[in-house]
Amino acid sequence: MDREPGTSVRLKFTLSYAGFLMLAGALILIAVGLYFLRGLPNGAIYSTGEIFINRRLILRSFVPIAVIVLAFLLVFGLLGGWILADRMLAPLSRITDATRLASTGSLSQRIRLPGRMDEFRELADAFDMMLARLEAHVAEQQRLAAEQQRFAANASHELRTPLAISKTLLEVARADPAQDAGEIIERLHTVNTRAIDLTEALLLLSRASRRSFTRESVDLSLVAEEATETLLPLAEKHGVTIESSGDITPALGSHALLLQLTTNLVHNAIVHNLPEEGTVWVKTSVHPGTAVLTVENTGGKITPELAATLTEPFQRGTERMHSDQAGIGLGLAIVKTIAHAHDGTLTLTPRPEGGLHITAELPAPGG
Incomplete structure (x- = not known):
């Protein structure tokens, strides 16, 4: 002015x-x-x-x-x-x-007026607090911008792969009409299914990031029960035993997103387990002001450094990249995004004997 x-x-x-x-x-x-x-x-x-x-x-x-x-x-x-x-x-x-x-x-400088409290020092302290919040906000925005840029690059790469494979298969079929069409169709179906799953995962990740959902009271114990029942055939196929426990555990959030969070955690615990006689433990509990979901599994030993990267989009351990259950690399990233969108936290801790101990803490109604 x-x-x-x-x-x-x-x-x-x-x-x-x-x-x-x-x-x-x-x-x-x-x-x-x-x-x-x-x-x-x-x-x-x-x-x-x-x-x-x-x-x-x-x-x-x-x-x-x-x-x-x-x-x-x-x-x-x-x-x-x-x-x-x-x-x-x-x-x-x-x-x-x-x-x-x-x-x-x-935004890095501070006034820091010395002396006892008076009107000027109260104003200076308030201004310092404002600068600190602005600096933290700008840093967070820059971090998010960098993450979004990296995520967009990774997403483009991941989407380009199935499209390139589909193009190659079609070119092979065109060049050699005598080749078995059934085999090519089956491979195209597999590649397209992976592309569809990746697209749906990206849409879910975007929806959770925007927090565009209605919050309601959700019983985490029923959500965990629904997720384990849905994935029970997959667990039997991999020779994994699922053990679930927990009383009524009310949480505040979206039932659909919390079900996706739980399903991803249990699915991850099943497919990244021991080759045989593996176990998955699913537990819900109530803490002061929070609802806690714990998913623990047996499996290979994981270093803390590797565990810290597993929630990043398109980040997988070496053994996961070369398995038939490599997935799309967004399972735990979606879990982390959903937890943060609900103002909750996600903690991954390697088990000393192998496998992971994952804890999701979510706000409880009235907490």
């Missing part, structure tokens, strides 16, 4: 201080003069002429002194007011300088 130049606050403060000091001095001098002038008639020994002469003498001697005193008060008020204004407004100058720097995009 453009403004015309005006008088500085320091000068206004100085003039106000000097003016107030002179006004107070003038009132005091007037009161003293009136006191002496009115006190003369109390003496009965003076005649009227003598009283008049005495008043003139008093005025002649008092007025110059009063002028000198007022001049001294003026100079003292101007100098003292200027110095006091400089000291009083110094914190405001620091706040102004920090504001100018922040307007240029520099």
Whole structure:
């Protein structure tokens, strides 16, 4: 906003201080003069002429002194007011300088005014807090932008792969009409199914990221039961035993998304398990203010470094990349996104004997 130049606050403060000091001095001098002038008639020994002469003498001697005193008060008020204004407004100058720097995009500096709490220091502390929040917000936006850029690049690569395979299969079929069409159709079906699954996973990930869902009370124990029953044939196929437990566990969120979260966790625990006689433990529990879902499985040993990357989109361990259950690389990424969209947390901890211990903490109704 453009403004015309005006008088500085320091000068206004100085003039106000000097003016107030002179006004107070003038009132005091007037009161003293009136006191002496009115006190003369109390003496009965003076005649009227003598009283008049005495008043003139008093005025002649008092007025110059009063002028000198007022001049001294003026100079003292101007100098003292200027110095006091400089000291009083110094914190405001620091706040102004920090504001100018922040307007240029520099959010790392802080005012940090020393001394005990007063109005200026309260303002400076509030401004420091605002700068800290803005800096954290900008850093988070930059991180998200980088993640989105990396995610878009990975998604493009993942989608390009099945399309390239389909194109190659069609070119082979066109070049050799005598080749078995049934085999090509079956391979095309497999590739297209993978592309469809990847697209649906990307759409689900986008929906969860936008938090475009209605929150309601959901019993996590029933959700876990539904997920385990759905995946029971897959567990039997892999020779994995599922053990579930837990009482009523109310959580606040979307039933469909929480079911997807639980299904992904249980599916991940089944397909990345021991070659035979593996076990998956699914448990729900209630903690103060939160509902907790725990999925634990046996399996190969995983390093903490590898576990930290498993929730990143399209990140898989080496053994997962070369298995027939490699998936699309978005299972745990979707779980993490759904948990965060519900203001919850997801924790992956390698088990010392092998496998993973995954905990999803979600807000409970009224928590």
